Amino acid sequence: GYGATFYPGGERYEGEWSGGLRSGWGRMYYQDGSIYEGQWLAGRPSGQGMLRLPNENQYEGGWKDGKKHGPGKFFYLDKGQLFEGIWAADIPKRGVLIDFGRDEAPAPTQYPIPKIELVDPDGVLAEAQAMFDDSQN
Template sequence: MPVFKCPPKSEPLWKGWDQKAQKNGLRHQVYAVNGDHYVGEWKDNTKHGKGTQVWKKNGAIYEGDWKFGKRDGYGTLSLPEKGSRKYQRVYSGWWKEDKKSGYGVQFFGPKEYYEGEWCSNQRCGWGRMYYSNGDIYEGQWWKDKPDGEGMLRLKNGNRYEGFWERGMKNGQGRFFYLDHGQLFEGFWVDDVAKCGTMIDFGRDEAPEPTRFPIPEVKLLDPDGVLKEALAMFQKTEKEGD
């Protein structure tokens, strides 16, 4: 009796091509249609693991961790310097779902940078900002602005310690005028001191002290005033007699 063998079913060609196109593991170079390219690890056809992405439009380079196609973990973002082949580091720190989240350092210029906490690409939490003019702010941030308790130290050494809101001094605070040897303590509203007291503070060591010290205010003893008034009254009566 003859034996018939059924030929194996052949799959459509597109299935084989699709399987070959699926990216998993380490790939040396993968180009996108717009010219961007990526070198690194893949999982289920998405960037996952360690990898380097280069964007053709602005030349930016990201080196670090990826998770399901997004920057997630620790990584560094750099931009090319104008008129040079060198790259300038812009941000180094933690990412989550393609946004700066966690602790990181952001460079805004050669002499201006921030180090501290981030949340969804904004400075949030504790952080220290070094400004190009020499000022330094250290304290709490919210929505990319100083907000909460913090200290601003100016280039000349003067400093403000107190509360902030929306990037301005708001609430109770103290301003040390160390160049003049004075201290103001009071309440602030939108960077304007509304009420408070000014006293001499380290006036003898100040580089530019005020011409005259602030006079000390003393309250008279009520009992002493009454005794003095009574004595004067009695003296007047005796002279009248």
């Protein structure tokens, strides 16, 4: 069913329960000021959810066994950057870091991330195709 529980130290959970464990959709307010809102399974964040940290940075994406897992986005709102990628057991495995709202960020990084683009993407593709075709002969 649905209910709320208050834990020692000021933490609280509002959401769905199953078998005495947080399961389904719910929102957890942690002692450090973090808030997780999303899916739960067997008492841990699992599925899709969002974690907002006390400094307003936030992660939106997949969770498994209480850890970031699968595709997700980490918004470094204090720095004006966004990391979009794939996590496995709380560790980012691959992704892209871009400037995102850097001009409005309270503590932007000293150097902006340069935008990298190919001057002639069609030419690069044609060259790669030609190399592949030559290797097949």
